[in-house]
Every structure is written in structure tokens, then in C-alpha cells.
Amino acid sequence: MKSKAWYKKQLKRKPVQITRYAVQAIFLLFLLYVGLRFYQFYMHFETLGEKPFIERPSAVEGFLPISALxxxxxxxxxxxxxxxxxxxxVLFAxxxxxxxxFRKSFCSWFCPVGTISEITAWFGRKLFKKNFEIPTWLTWILTPLKYLLLYFFISMILAMPTFEAKAFLDEPYNKISDVKMLLFFLNIGGFALKVILVIFVLSSFFRNFWCRFLCPYGAMIGLGSLFRITKVRRNEDTCTNCEMCTKVCPQRIKVHTKKVVASPNCNACMSCVEACPIKDTLNMTVVNKKVNKWFIPVGFLALFFIVVVVAKITGHWDTIITYKEWQQLIPDANYVGH
Structure with a gap:
């Protein structure tokens, strides 16, 4: 059992990381609450009104990236x-x-899959005393996979004429795509379940396996890094090559070998900056100007809440689908196809 003094020391040394873990936990619990509310909403219509009506939580639409694209x-x-x-x-944009x-702040602060991946890696470290490293040659082979998946989705949608895209949005399938997603997870099995189990096992051995090699959503967000507006800079004159920055990086970027970290894999978690024992050796910069280590996370969280509030005030948050439409669509959800 660790003492109160130990926890105070950790909080003083890594306040951003402690805050990040807290935000991840709160957001994961919030999404579980959203999922429960959405299930209750679904059951009202599935039971033809026998279960009480629960207002549909609009936040569930955050799990519909294809529809949003x-x-x-x-x-x-x-x-x-x-x-x-x-x-x-709103959320996707x-x-x-x-x-x-803000680079991939979504991945390091909000993404439930990223949070579960980090928890899985933590269990792996407890079980095997460490997370294993993937050979460099294999990393080069695996890294393009998420970009190939991203290319597949983007090219498919770009090839779709605008009138067809509009028609898709109005189709019954898209209207209940959130319900279809719920049914998929409620009845998951076979190949899909095996894939999830394999990724879970791999993530316990290799930290953030899904995020690093397979997530097309994270890959798309990471493309913003190519503009190099935000990056971590390393002062080579004061660096002692202790490699602490590399050891704590969840994306396994070799920070200690780089003058600037501008990789699209960097999720701006600030782990490396906080782990560096030498003051001002690692700094986050925006337009080549040093910023406080809290600038990225606080700016991201603040802007997120502002965007959501504005969307709600301006009527860009709640669906126009009526109760009557849900009444007609949801009971037949299993038979609605695209």
C-alpha cells in the first residue's frame, strides 16, 4: 500500500498525467452512462412502449465516424x-x-479505445513485468495499415457523388445506424469477437497496439501534425540522453533521438515533457514558440466544451428524427439494410 506522501510526490512530479488519467476515467464513465441511456431508449421502442421512454443521448453519435465522414x-x-x-x-469535425x-489530444484524453488500450498495457506490465517492443522492421510493415484503412474509407466516400451522399444520410439505415451499432455489440460473436480478443491480447504485450497500427480515426486526426504548427522540441545541448522521454511515450516514439517531435503518431499527452529531468530540455511549442505544458490539454478541453455548447445553442446538436419515426424504424432495425 503506497503512502499518502508517495501520491503527493507523484502529483507534484506529473500533474498533467494525473489529470489526464482522471479525465480519461471520467470520460469513460460518461460514455458508459451514455451507452446505458441509449440502451434504455432503444428498449422502449423494441418492447413497443412497455419499457419507460428515455430521451436519446445525442452524444452517442460520436460513435458513428462513417456517417459523420x-x-x-x-x-x-x-x-x-x-x-x-x-x-x-460536430464531434467529428x-x-x-x-x-x-492540439495534435491527437482526442486520442490521449478522450478516446475510450485509447483509454482501454492504456489500461490493458498497464495490466500487461503488471503481469509480465514489462511491455514488449516490436522490432523496427515489423513496425515499418505495420505502420501503413491504419493509413491504408483510412485511404479505403476516404476514397470510397470521395468517389460518392454529393447527391448520393445526401441520399445516404436520409436513408433508414443511416437514421438508425446508432441502433445498428448497439445491436452489433449486443450480439457480437464469431470473427468480430475473435479480432477484438486478439487486439486485446496484443495490446497487453505491445503498448497501444491498436492506436499505433490499426486506428484510421487516429490516423486522420494525426494528419494535422503534417503542418507542424505544434511540436515538442528537444534541446540537444542540455539533453543527457537518459531516455526517460522515450520510455514513457505511449506511442513508442524515440524522443531522445529527435530534435523535434513532429510525428503524426504523437498524441500530445505531455508524458515526455513531464518525464524529462532537466528543465527546458523538452518543451511543447506552438508556431515555434515555447508554451506552458498545460497549454495543449487546457486549450483542447476548453475549446471542446465551447464547441459543444455553441452547437447546442445554435440547434446543431439534436436530431430532427421524431418519436414517431423511431417508433417505425427501431422495431425493424434487424431488417434494415443499406
Missing amino acids: VALKVWLTSGEFDRIHPAGL FFIGSGLI
Whole structure:
């Protein structure tokens, strides 16, 4: 049992990381609450009104990236904002756009899969006394996979004419895509379950395996890093090559060998900056100007809440699908296809 003094020392040494873990836990619990509320909403219609009606939580649309990607195409090409899953489009557009300045902060602070991946890696370290490193040659082979998946989705949607994209958004399938997603996880089995178990096992051996090699969402957000607006700089004159920065990096970036960390894999978690024992040897910079280590996380969280509040106030958050439509669509969800 660790003493109170030990926890105070850790909080003093790594305040951003302690805060990040707390935000991850709170957001994961919030999403579990959203999932429960959405299940209750679904059961009201599935039981034809026998279960009490629960208002549908719009935040569930954050789990519909394909629908949001199609909606983003329609918005950019025609100016029409999706009214079927507006919250999904707001969240998707914000997280992708935030990558320009805040890098992959979504991945390190909000993403439930990223949080579970970090917890899995923690269990792996407890069980095997360490997480294992993937050989460099294999890393080079695996890294393109998430970009290939991203290319597949983007090319498929870019090839879709705008009128077809609009028609897709109004289809019954898209209207209940959140329900279809729920049913998928409620009835998961076979190949899908095996894939999830394999990724879970791999993540216990190799830290953040899914995030590093397979997540197309994270890959898309990371593309904002290519503009190099935000990056971690290493002062080579004061660096002692202790490698603490590399050891704590969840993306396994070799920070101690780089003058600047501008990799699209960097999720701006600030682990390396806090782990560095020499003051001002590692610093986060925005437009080549040093910023406080809290700038990225506080800026990201503040802007996120501002965007959500504005979306709600301006009517870009709640769906226009009516109770009557849900009444017609949800009982037949298993038979609705695209």
C-alpha cells in the first residue's frame, strides 16, 4: 500500500498525467452512462412502449465516424449541415480539425479505445513485468495499415457523388445506424469477437497496439501534425540522453533521438515533457514558440466544451428524427439494410 506522501510526490512530479488519467476515467464513465441511456431508449421502442421512454443521448453519435465522414463531405461540398446526426458531425469535425494545433489530444484524453488500450498495457506490465517492443522492421510493415484503412474509407466516400451522399444520410439505415451499432455489440460473436480478443491480447504485450497500427480515426486526426504548427522540441545541448522521454511515450516514439517531435503518431499527452529531468530540455511549442505544458490539454478541453455548447445553442446538436419515426424504424432495425 503506497503512502499518502508517495501520491503527493507523484502529483507534484506529473500533474498533467494525473489529470489526464482522471479525465480519461471520467470520460469513460460518461460514455458508459451514455451507452446505458441509449440502451434504455432503444428498449422502449423494441418492447413497443412497455419499457419507460428515455430521451436519446445525442452524444452517442460520436460513435458513428462513417456517417459523420459522409455528412462532412455533404457539408463541405453543398453547405448543408446534417440534421440526422448533427452531434456526430460536430464531434467529428472538431476532433479532426483540432489535430492542426492540439495534435491527437482526442486520442490521449478522450478516446475510450485509447483509454482501454492504456489500461490493458498497464495490466500487461503488471503481469509480465514489462511491455514488449516490436522490432523496427515489423513496425515499418505495420505502420501503413491504419493509413491504408483510412485511404479505403476516404476514397470510397470521395468517389460518392454529393447527391448520393445526401441520399445516404436520409436513408433508414443511416437514421438508425446508432441502433445498428448497439445491436452489433449486443450480439457480437464469431470473427468480430475473435479480432477484438486478439487486439486485446496484443495490446497487453505491445503498448497501444491498436492506436499505433490499426486506428484510421487516429490516423486522420494525426494528419494535422503534417503542418507542424505544434511540436515538442528537444534541446540537444542540455539533453543527457537518459531516455526517460522515450520510455514513457505511449506511442513508442524515440524522443531522445529527435530534435523535434513532429510525428503524426504523437498524441500530445505531455508524458515526455513531464518525464524529462532537466528543465527546458523538452518543451511543447506552438508556431515555434515555447508554451506552458498545460497549454495543449487546457486549450483542447476548453475549446471542446465551447464547441459543444455553441452547437447546442445554435440547434446543431439534436436530431430532427421524431418519436414517431423511431417508433417505425427501431422495431425493424434487424431488417434494415443499406
